[in-house]
Amino acid sequence: MLGTSDIGIRLLVNGTEKVITPLGKGQYIWPRLSPDGKRIVAVEMDRGAFIADINGANAVSIGRVNAPQWTRSGGWVIGMDDRDDGHSVTGSEIVAVSADGTRRVLLTDSKNVHEMFPAVSPAEDVIVAVTVDGTVLKLTYEEGR
Structure with missing residues (x-):
């Protein structure tokens, strides 16, 4: 399950909550889990859209994709x-x-x-x-x- 927090993206996996900040502390919106469950796409309000591994690593900017x-x-x-x-x-x-x-x-x-x-x-x-x-x-x- 995905959501947002004051500083990052909230993940709930097997009852454990974790906050990831793929682009550093920021305002994240529209997080979506990939069909295979291994990646996320989201938008950071100041830096635009990105794709990252589910743990927040390997973030790749994809520009303006709201x-x-x-x-x-x-x-x-x-x-x-x-x-x-x-x-x-x-x-x-x-x-x-x-x-x-x-x-x-x-x-x-x-x-x-x-x-x-x-x-x-x-x-x-x-x-x-x-x-x-x-x-x-x-x-x-x-x-x-």
């Missing part, structure tokens, strides 16, 4: 690259980043539509996202082998 979600294979992380002016969303696209952090793919590219908060199906190669006006979008994907 609300990150693992694909069902664990090979990619899907998230949003969103921008705002402090009051309104000014832009947002759905992005995919390889689990090793070496590849980044723009899944949407639209100036007038702001796709946000992707959710990845655990059963199918499907991503669902919403737009600022409430429209629901369904994307299908195929992972390269």
Whole structure:
């Protein structure tokens, strides 16, 4: 089980709680456990998204990937690259980043539509996202082998 604390990411494993700080003390949000249970993806508010081993070691920065979600294979992380002016969303696209952090793919590219908060199906190669006006979008994907 994952959660956040005042300084890091809380893990609860077999009834024992542990706090990890992969990028040092900070404000962590959106922690997600990989499908194999060996890695996490999360966002540190000042330093952006990262992928790390479950013990917090070997953290790799993956840039601006807010609300990150693992694909069902664990090979990619899907998230949003969103921008705002402090009051309104000014832009947002759905992005995919390889689990090793070496590849980044723009899944949407639209100036007038702001796709946000992707959710990845655990059963199918499907991503669902919403737009600022409430429209629901369904994307299908195929992972390269």
